[in-house]
Amino acid sequence: MTDLLIREAEIKDVDAMAELDKLCFAVPWSRQSFYSEITQNPRAIYIVCENGETGEIAGYAGLWVILDEGHITNVAVRPTYRRHHIASRMLEMLLSCAESCGVTAETLEVRRSNNAAISLYTGFDFHKEGVRNGYYEDNNEDALIMWRRKSGDRA
Ligand SMILES: CC(C)(COP(=O)(O)OP(=O)(O)OC[C@H]1O[C@@H](n2cnc3c(N)ncnc32)[C@H](O)[C@@H]1OP(=O)(O)O)[C@@H](O)C(=O)NCCC(=O)NCCS
Known part of the structure; x- marks a missing residue:
């Protein structure tokens, strides 16, 4: 799979993240939860994987930085994009962001x-x-x- 962009999540991604969660989890988070995480939680890091051709959000991953610990909240990949190492790429970026914030264990x-x-x-x-x-x-x-x-x- 080509032209996939892994980047920090923004407010514009909230609808897509909530929709993706419904496809991936028995108890999905609400749109409001994603909105609060991105706009109001200073400890949260969220990243998304965007299909550069279509703009579709293929996956997201999140983590809370709590002192020197990183708590992974969720990793989710849209079913049609699975087994293309998207989760791995997002996790790699998330762990590296966490480490640059002083996290020593996740x-x-x-x-x-x-x-x-x-x-x-x-x-x-x-x-x-x-x-x-x-x-x-x-x-x-x-x-x-x-x-x-x-x-x-x-x-
Ligand atoms: C779990 C999930 C995030 C994996 O996403 P993905 O992008 O398909 O994962 P990757 O392609 O990066 O896979 C990395 C490795 O994970 C393992 N893996 C991923 N999917 C797997 C599957 N269905 N069965 C067995 N191993 C699997 C493999 O070891 C794989 O490496 P390989 O492809 O070289 O064998 C995805 O299946 C998903 O969104 N599931 C629903 C949501 C969920 O359960 N999230 C985790 C909450 S704790």
């Missing part, structure tokens, strides 16, 4: 059954460090808590 929660996402994160050196039982209210599924730490750092 964490996230992922559904136990989400093999695609677990495999993506494992490829970025995230490791399972815990479980939140029944964390997801829609189906009572467990969340795996994954961390990526600089080598030598310990939990």
Whole structure:
């Protein structure tokens, strides 16, 4: 896939991000949530992948910087764009932005059954460090808590 631009999310992307979330998650975020994240949350970093030919938003990823920790909020890729390393490219940029903000370790929660996402994160050196039982209210599924730490750092 060519002509894909990975860039910081802007207010103009909010509708597309909310629409994309509906395609990707059982409990999607509202347009208002994305709007607040982008305009009012100074700790949030959001990036999108834009199709340069059509302007379509193919994916987005977000992270909160909390002191020296980065909390990944979401990574989502439109179904028709999957398996073209878009999530990987967005994650790479997100982690590099986080590191330039002083982040030394990143964490996230992922559904136990989400093999695609677990495999993506494992490829970025995230490791399972815990479980939140029944964390997801829609189906009572467990969340795996994954961390990526600089080598030598310990939990
Ligand atoms: C998870 C998701 C973001 C992956 O996006 P993507 O752009 O297709 O991922 P990439 O192409 O960058 O894949 C990177 C690696 O992740 C793994 N992976 C991705 N999709 C996979 C799948 N369906 N099955 C198994 N492994 C998968 C592979 O190891 C892949 O590397 P490879 O293609 O060289 O084998 C996408 O499937 C998605 O949006 N899912 C719905 C939303 C979601 O669950 N987000 C995560 C919330 S925690």
